[in-house]
Amino acid sequence: MSDIGFIGLGNMGAALARRLLKQHTLHVWDLNPAATDVLVAEGAQAADGPGGVGASGAELIITCLPTSAQVEEVIFGANGVADALGEGALIADMTTGDPLATKAMAARLAECGINLIDAPVSGGVVGAEQGTIAIMIGAPEALFERVKPAFESISPNIFHAGETGAGHAMKLINNMISSCVRLATFEGLALATKAGIEPMRFAEILSKGSGRGYVADTTLPNYVIPGRKDQNFGLALMHKDLTLATKLGQDMGAPLMTGNYAREVFSFALNELGKDVDITQLIRIFERAAGVDICAAQQAVDL
Numbered sequence: 001m002s003d004i005g006f007i008g009l010g011n012m013g014a015a016l017a018r019r020l021l022k023q024h025t026l027h028v029w030d031l032n033p034a035a036t037d038v039l040v041a042e043g044a045q046a047a048d049g050p051g052g053v054g055a056s057g058a059e060l061i062i063t064c065l066p067t068s069a070q071v072e073e074v075i076f077g078a079n080g081v082a083d084a085l086g087e088g089a090l091i092a093d094m095t096t097g098d099p100l101a102t103k104a105m106a107a108r109l110a111e112c113g114i115n116l117i118d119a120p121v122s123g124g125v126v127g128a129e130q131g132t133i134a135i136m137i138g139a140p141e142a143l144f145e146r147v148k149p150a151f152e153s154i155s156p157n158i159f160h161a162g163e164t165g166a167g168h169a170m171k172l173i174n175n176m177i178s179s180c181v182r183l184a185t186f187e188g189l190a191l192a193t194k195a196g197i198e199p200m201r202f203a204e205i206l207s208k209g210s211g212r213g214y215v216a217d218t219t220l221p222n223y224v225i226p227g228r229k230d231q232n233f234g235l236a237l238m239h240k241d242l243t244l245a246t247k248l249g250q251d252m253g254a255p256l257m258t259g260n261y262a263r264e265v266f267s268f269a270l271n272e273l274g275k276d277v278d279i280t281q282l283i284r285i286f287e288r289a290a291g292v293d294i295c296a297a298q299q300a301v302d303l
Contacts, residue, residue, distance in 0.1 A: 003027065004150060005058035007050055007074055007081070008095070009035040011232045013064035015128035016094065016121070018042065019154040020062075027056035050074040054084030060150055061091045062119075066237065068097035072105060075116075087113030092147055094135075096120050096175065096237075098244050099165035100251060102138070106164045117143050117164055119151065120171035125232050131155050136174075138167030172245040176259045178214070179242055183265055185215040186283050189224070190290035199225045199298045223280045225298050230278035238279055239266040 002025055006017045009030035017039055020026055026044040029052060030036045040046045047053040053061060061081055063071050071093055075081045081091065091109070093102060097118065106116040117139035127133035134157045137144055144160045151158050161170040185206070192202040203220035206212060223229045242263040249256035269285050287294055 003056065003058040005047065005053035005056055005061040006064070007053055007062065008064035009039055010064070011125050012121070012128060014039065015125050016064060016154055017044065019128065019131060020150070023153045024150070027053050027058050029053050049079040050081045051079040051084045054081040059090070060147065061085070061089070062094055063091065064094040066095070067240065068095060068101040071095050071097060072101070075105065075109070082109060082112065082114060085114050090115045090117070090143065090147065092117050092119045094119050094121060096171050096241055097168045099168040099172070099248060102168050103165045115143055117147065118167040119147070120167055122171060122174050128154070132157065134159065136161045136167040136170045138162055138164050138169070140164070169248060172241055172248055175238065175241040176245040176256070176262065179238060179262045179266065180258050181213055182215050182219070182282070183262055185211070185220070186286045189220065189294060190286040190292055193292045193294050193297050194290050198301050199294050224283050225294060227295055228280050228283060231280050233279045235266065235269060235273065235277050235279050235282060236275045239263065239270055242266055
């Protein structure tokens with residue numbers, strides 16, 4: 001695939017688009033013209049709305065948006081992608097979306113001979129920039145093989161999760177697990193700090209023990225402890241993902257006792273901290289509950 005269309009140039013979308021731009025001609029559009037201009041300055045071609053992306057001649061159209069509702073709008077809304085595409089066209093949705101909504105959109109597009117698959121990612125903006133991000137694809141086998149070469153421009157970590165919707169289900173489950181681990185780790189860090197353990201020492205030991213993982217290895221030493229630095233992922237976005245994950249559990253008749261607890265903690269944090277804060281700021285909830293200041297405790301050791 002030499003020509004690819006890309007809709008949605010937020011933090012993650014722009015990072016993914018840059019990887020594709022190294023090997024493909026990219027036709028881009030974002031609701032924010034400034035985001036489009038940045039990619040155009042790097043070599044992409046601007047399109048006139050979602051319909052313009054669809055009419056660009058691209059062999060693959062990628063969407064990377066905050067919600068499935070926005071994906072539906074750019075596909076079926078005014079000047080939407082669907083109106084500009086012909087039979088056999090392929091859309092890949094890299095949004096962290098609702099599996100059931102994705103299946104419904106795929107069925108609707110199939111009536112016009114258009115294919116929709118889901119291909120959400122995990123690994124953060126840094127993973128996208130470095131080409132190490134995991135891509136979870138929900139698609140029939142033939143469409144997976146068709147799209148795989150294009151996604152190899154982004155990362156070698158490409159997984160066929162199953163049929164359409166399976167990629168989104170896998171991503172939601174991944175984020176639910178990650179959120180539960182984050183909560184337990186942040187709670188443990190607050191307790192360790194109150195018990196007199198140096199925060200960085202806690203992270204170092206945890207990363208070598210059975211509690212190790214991304215949060216212990218990366219989040220604590222690089223973002224939380226050195227000053228609560230942003231990870232460029234919104235608290236509200238993760239709450240959205242947890243809401244979708246627990247809805248999926250309800251729809252599937254699968255109890256999610258831990259996942260629902262995590263969703264409620266994130267809901268509480270949104271009310272306490274605000275809807276526009278970064279996910280790193282969640283640590284403040286646990287600091288306040290334990291009566292500690294983790295960053296100040298580390299700074300006192302470093303002096």
